[in-house]
Every structure is written in structure tokens, then in C-alpha cells.
Amino acid sequence: xxxxxxxxxxxxxxxxxxxxxxxxxxxxxxxxxxxxxxxxxxxxxxxxxxxxxxxxxxxxxxxxxxxxxxxxxxxxxxxxxxxxxxxxxxxxxxxxxxxxxxxxxxxxxxxxxxxxxxxxxxxxxxxxxxxxxxxxxxxxxxxxxxxxxxxxxxxxxxxxxxxxxxxxxxxxxxxxxxxxxxxxxxxxxxxxxxxxxxxxxxxxxxxxxxxxxxxxxxxxxxxxxxxxxxxxxxxxxxxxxxxxxxxxxxxxxxxxxxxxxxxxxxxxxxxxxxxxxxxxxxxxxxxxxxxxxxxxxxxxxxxxxxxxxxxxxxxxxxxxxxxxxxxxxxxxxxxxxxxxxxxxxxxxxxxxxxxxxxxxxxxxxxxxxxxxxxxxxxxxxxxxxxxxxxxxxxxxxxxxxxxxxxxxxxxxxxxxxxxxxxxxxxxxxxxxxxxxxxxxxxxxxxxxxxxxxxxxxxxxxxxxxxxxxxxxxxxxxxxxxxxxxxxxxxxxxxxxxxxxxxxxxxxxxxxxxxxxxxxxxxxxxxxx
Ligand code: AMP
Numbered sequence: 001x002x003x004x005x006x007x008x009x010x011x012x013x014x015x016x017x018x019x020x021x022x023x024x025x026x027x028x029x030x031x032x033x034x035x036x037x038x039x040x041x042x043x044x045x046x047x048x049x050x051x052x053x054x055x056x057x058x059x060x061x062x063x064x065x066x067x068x069x070x071x072x073x074x075x076x077x078x079x080x081x082x083x084x085x086x087x088x089x090x091x092x093x094x095x096x097x098x099x100x101x102x103x104x105x106x107x108x109x110x111x112x113x114x115x116x117x118x119x120x121x122x123x124x125x126x127x128x129x130x131x132x133x134x135x136x137x138x139x140x141x142x143x144x145x146x147x148x149x150x151x152x153x154x155x156x157x158x159x160x161x162x163x164x165x166x167x168x169x170x171x172x173x174x175x176x177x178x179x180x181x182x183x184x185x186x187x188x189x190x191x192x193x194x195x196x197x198x199x200x201x202x203x204x205x206x207x208x209x210x211x212x213x214x215x216x217x218x219x220x221x222x223x224x225x226x227x228x229x230x231x232x233x234x235x236x237x238x239x240x241x242x243x244x245x246x247x248x249x250x251x252x253x254x255x256x257x258x259x260x261x262x263x264x265x266x267x268x269x270x271x272x273x274x275x276x277x278x279x280x281x282x283x284x285x286x287x288x289x290x291x292x293x294x295x296x297x298x299x300x301x302x303x304x305x306x307x308x309x310x311x312x313x314x315x316x317x318x319x320x321x322x323x324x325x326x327x328x329x330x331x332x333x334x335x336x337x338x339x340x341x342x343x344x345x346x347x348x349x350x351x352x353x354x355x356x357x358x359x360x361x362x363x364x365x366x367x368x369x370x371x372x373x374x375x376x377x378x379x380x381x382x383x384x385x386x387x388x389x390x391x392x393x394x395x396x397x398x399x400x401x402x403x404x405x406x407x408x409x410x411x412x413x414x415x416x417x418x419x420x421x422x423x424x425x426x427x428x429x430x431x432x433x434x435x436x437x438x439x440x441x442x443x444x445x446x447x448x449x450x451x452x453x454x455x456x457x458x459x460x461x462x463x464x465x466x467x468x469x470x471x472x473x474x475x476x477x478x479x480x481x482x483x484x485x486x487x488x489x490x491x492x493x494x495x496x497x498x499x500x501x502x503x504x505x506x507x508x509x510x511x512x513x514x515x516x517x518x519x520x521x522x523x524x525x526x527x528x
Contacts, residue, residue: 004168004376005191006079009198009232010040011162016235019210024069025252026242027137031069033235040073041160044082046153047074048163050108050131060084060104060174063220064097064119065112066242070135070150071219072228074110079173079194081166083108086174086186087220091505094118096184098125100176103384104186108133110150113141120145168192174383175222177319186383187319197322197377198229200347204327205287206311210236211260212284214252216244216267221506223292226323227262246270250281260287264507265295269445272302282307291315291324291343293508294414294432296439300340304333316343316414320398322377325350326412341436342411343404350375353397354406357418360394365408368415368430371400403430420511422451422459429461429489431511437484438463438491443472446501448509449491452518463491464514466501 013021013033021036023029031039047061061083063074071087078085086104088097097119101109105128111119112135119132133153134146142149166172172191176184201207213231215238217224228238239256241248250271252258263271268290271277285307291314304312311330317323328344346352354369355362363369374397381389392399403415415421415430422429431449438447446466451459465477474494481490495518502510 002165002168004195005081005165005170006076006172006195006198006229007081007162007165009195009229010037010076010080013037013232013235019235020237022069022072023237023239023256025239025256026068029069036073038160039154040076040080041162042154042157043073043077044080044162045157045159046150047077047082047108050083050133060086060106062086062088062101062104062106062109063111064088064090064109064115065135065219066090066114067215067219067224067240068112068242069240070110070112072215072238072240075219075225075228079191081163081170081172081191084171084174086176087225089176089220089505090115090218094122098122100184100186101126101129104174104176107131110135111146113137113144116141116144116146166191168195169380171380173225175220175319185385185388188380188383189319189322189377190380193322193377193379194226194229196349196375197226197324198232200324200349200375200377201226201230201315201327202233203348204315204324204329205230205289205313206330207231207234207287210234211287212237212239212256212258213260213262214239214241214249214256214258215262216241216249217262217264218244218505221292222317222319222323223262223264223506227289231260244270246274247276250274250277253284254281257284259284260289261285262289262291264292265290265299266293266446266503266507268303269299272299272306273445277306279306282310285310287311287313289313289315291317292506294435296444297341297436298440298442298444304336314343315347316412318400320379320392320400321350321373321375322379325373325375325400326352328411332411339407339411342407342413344412345410346373346412350377352412354404355399357403363405366405368403368405368428370418371402371404371412371414372397373400374398420450422449422461424451424454424457424459424461425488426458427488431461433485434461434463434481434489434491437481437489438465438477440484441472441477441480443467444477446509448501448511448514450511450515450518452493452515452522454492457492460492461489462493462495462518464495464497464501464518466499467496469496469498472496 016033108131173189314328317325454460
């Protein structure tokens with residue numbers, strides 16, 4: 001019991017009564033707080049039957065669906081204590097979904113019409129799965145494979161009450177992560193962790209009053225769910241788009257008078273680059289929060305230019321910390337100094353230390369070290385992976401695998417993911433620093449820096465650049481980069497391509513995919 005459970009946050013929002021809470025543009029649905037909370041409570045009662053242990057074991061309810069109001073309702077119903085939600089990445093291959101559902105042992109899954117058949121095809125490989133619930137949107141969906149229709153289950157509930165308050169350390173979320181670094185691991189987040197993460201954002205963001213928040217991040221990523229939770233205590237509405245589409249996002253900001261958005265940098269770039277874009281489309285906006293992947297100075301300058309009156313914030317964090325760990329505030333952005341290249345300072349209640357990768361001793365001030373974090377928003381464990389949990393959580397601290405340095409005022413500058421560090425001729429090169437230098441060239445749309453095996457240097461620095469190769473040349477990029485960073489960090493190889501870099505659904509460059517592509521190219525051409 002106690003205040004740190006999501007049900008408390010949700011019950012508290014009853015006070016917004018007839019104010020609009022949730023808008024589902026794909027299906028033309030609008031719900032007031034009264035209607036929304038009623039639906040969430042009914043859903044919670046349904047989930048309570050599907051998942052009888054209510055998080056005591058890990059009787060999780062998986063969701064495989066595109067973004068929509070039902071997804072938001074499911075999140076809130078599960079997190080109010082009805083079940084543990086196991087949201088699945090809709091971009092995964094079948095084998096990965098089988099892998100995750102057998103690891104999570106989810107007894108029930110909620111699917112939308114787009115995912116009913118694929119899950120039915122996989123069912124023989126899913127021994128734990130007992131129940132498939134179809135979130136139906138009309139009579140035509142009924143022909144799709146399912147055990148229950150969500151509409152019928154909801155109608156059968158006469159009691160619409162949220163479950164009793166769960167204990168703070170009860171699991172609420174089981175979220176698989178690790179797509180950019182290897183096999184997915186299930187991150188277990190408790191009631192306390194997710195509720196505190198929602199409160200933690202309040203003092204960081206210039207939130208003012210209730211916001212109209214436009215949700216277009218994938219709903220299986222912590223960025224989406226933590227955003228809705230953080231806007232909830234002040235009321236306001238969440239408007240949901242089924243997927244990210246730059247033109248649609250730009251247009252919806254105007255038609256729905258959106259005041260707040262959250263996005264990864266790639267999405268912002270696509271919005272600003274869209275042929276229809278005009279700065280007046282951002283007129284209603286008051287708040288932008290970006291994060292999840294490195295921001296380039298060029299893109300940030302363009303955003304600040306296009307939205308001069310908007311409070312812009314950056315969040316740095318990860319699934320394992322229920323989202324936010326540090327923030328660069330709107331005031332920091334307005335100061336427009338070199339701190340714009342940092343990810344800001346720890347959010348309220350988050351402790352941060354930099355430690356030596358090898359012996360975990362604190363690094364000297366100003367030196368690069370691995371980022372260690374501590375807060376009550378930290379995951380409980382990686383599900384079913386005691387060894388990986390013990391490697392990641394040491395003495396109550398979470399080792400992020402990211403590297404960075406602090407300036408004298410405590411602003412954190414990311415250097416890299418530790419795994420992405422390149423060692424060339426005995427020197428450590430942090431790809432982020434190189435990417436920052438390369439991307440400050442105006443012709444560069446995107447860049448990823450990776451290491452390639454090299455007989456002399458051990459590894460050589462290789463930049464894959466998304467640009468127009470008819471306009472930008474490797475010589476020009478070399479000269480530009482050399483003026484900004486030490487010679488040994490300047491890429492030895494340049495691949496210029498007129499094509500976007502491969503991205504995960506959460507907007508992170510898939511460096512592993514690039515490494516594989518160039519390793520395969522090198523083995524085909526021994527002279528390469
Ligand atoms: P995920 O758990 O999938 O959200 O991935 C978390 C990782 O994304 C972090 O460990 C960082 O490597 C990266 N990341 C998150 N926020 C930022 C940011 N603001 N700038 C750069 N990288 C970020």
C-alpha cells in the first residue's frame with residue numbers, strides 16, 4: 001500500500017470529470033475523464049480474470065497492437081494493479097515474438113485486428129498462452145481468430161471499480177528492451193518505479209497547466225507510456241495517432257490545437273524536413289520534449305528556429321530507469337551555450353556517478369566514465385536473467401552501459417554506449433563525439449560512426465553518412481571534422497549514401513546492422 005502506485009494517480013484524475021481525456025483519431029473516438037476511467041476500470045476487472053495472480057508471479061498480459069486509445073486504456077488498467085503489462089514491439093520478427101512470449105510466459109494476449117492472424121499462426125509455439133483477446137473495432141473483425149472479443153468482455157462487467165491498491169513493489173510492467181544491442185531482455189518495473197517516474201518529470205518541464213499532448217511514439221516503448229503518465233496529474237488530454245507520419249503529425253498539431261509533443265530526434269527532423277512544413281504549424285505548441293537518441297546541433301538549431309516561443313526540453317534515460325534520468329531544461333535551452341550538447345542534469349531524486357569501466361572506481365572530475373544511476377524508478381530485475389541482473393545492478397546502482405563526462409556544474413555530456421566505443425591505435429574514440437562533429441556539417445542529414453577491424457589500428461573509425469553524395473564529398477567532410485576533433489578520431493573511411501540510416505522503432509540507429517553490412521562487404525571484397 002502507499003501513495004506510490006499508479007492507481008492513486010489514476011483515481012486522483014476523477015476530479016477532471018467531463019474534461020476531455022483521450023482522443024483516438026484513427027477511430028474517431030473521444031472520451032471524457034469520466035468515460036475513460038469507467039472504461040479503464042471495466043478493463044481492469046476483465047484483466048483481473050485473465051491474469052489471476054495479479055503480478056505475484058509474472059502472470060503478465062501481453063499486448064501486440066498498433067497505437068490507439070485501447071492501448072492507453074490497457075496500460076492504465078494493467079498499471080492500476082490489474083495485471084503486469086507486457087507490451088510487444090510490433091516490428092519484431094515472428095521468431096522474436098515467440099522468444100519473448102515464451103520468456104515472459106504471458107498467459108493472455110490482447111491483439112488488434114492487424115495482429116490477430118499472425119499470433120494465431122504462432123500459437124502452436126506458445127505453450128504458456130491460454131487466452132487471445134481481440135480488441136475488436138466492429139463486426140468485420142469478428143471473423144479474425146480469437147478466444148474472446150474485448151467488446152463482449154467489457155460489456156459483461158457490471159462492476160466498474162479499479163482494483164485494490166497494489167503494493168509498491170508489485171510488478172506493473174514487463175518491457176523487453178535491447179533491440180539495438182542484442183537479444184531482448186525483459187525489464188521488470190514496479191508500481192513504485194513507474195509512479196515515481198511520472199512525478200519526476202513535473203519539476204523538470206515547464207508544464208504550467210493542463211496540456212493537449214499528441215502521442216505518436218510507439219506504445220511499446222517507455223517514452224510513450226511515461227509521457228501520458230507525466231501529463232496525467234494536471235489533467236489535459238492525450239490525442240493518439242496510430243503511427244508516426246510527419247505530415248499527419250504536423251497537420252494534427254494545428255487541427256487539434258496540440259500544446260505538447262514528445263519525440264525522438266529523427267521524428268523531429270522528418271517533421272521539419274517535410275515539404276508541407278511551415279513554422280506556423282507549430283503555433284499552438286508550448287512544450288517539446290525530445291530524447292531517446294543523440295540530438296545533432298544542426299537539428300536542434302533548426303527546431304529552436306522553427307519554434308522560437310516553445311519551451312524545449314531534452315530527456316535522457318532508459319527503460320531500466322522507467323524513462324527519464326537526466327534533463328536539459330527549457331532554461332538551459334534558452335541559455336544557448338555549449339551545454340546544448342549535454343543531456344542536462346539528474347532529474348529530481350536521481351543520483352548519478354561516473355565510474356571506471358574496469359574497476360568501478362569513481363573517475364576523476366571531467367574524465368569520461370561509465371554512467372551509474374540510482375533512484376527508486378530503477379527496474380527490479382531483468383526477468384529470468386539473474387546473471388544479467390547482477391551485472392547490471394551493483395550495490396543498488398544501475399550500470400547504464402553509457403559513457404560520459406560531467407562539467408563543473410554537473411551537466412552530463414554523453415560520450416557513447418560503452419559497447420560502441422572504438423579503440424583505434426590504443427586510443428578510445430567515442431562515436432558520439434565524432435558523430436556530433438560530422439553532423440555539424442550543413443549537408444549531413446544523419447551519421448553513424450562505427451569501428452571496422454583494421455590490421456594496423458586494431459579498429460578504424462568508419463562514418464556512414466546520410467547526405468546527397470552529389471553535393472557533399474568525403475574530402476570536404478574530412479576537412480570539416482578535422483577542424484573540430486583530434487586527428488585520430490577523424491573517420492578513416494567514409495560511406496556516403498543517399499538513404500536514411502537503419503533505425504529501430506524507437507528511433508535509435510541500428511549500429512549492429514551497419515557493422516554486419518560492412519563486415520559482409522569486406523569479406524566479399526578482400527581488397528576492401
Ligand atoms: P531505451 O531503453 O531503448 O530507451 O534505450 C536507452 C538508451 O538510449 C540509453 O542508454 C542511451 O544510450 C540512449 N539515449 C536515451 N536518451 C538519450 C539522449 N537524450 N541522448 C542520447 N542518447 C540517449
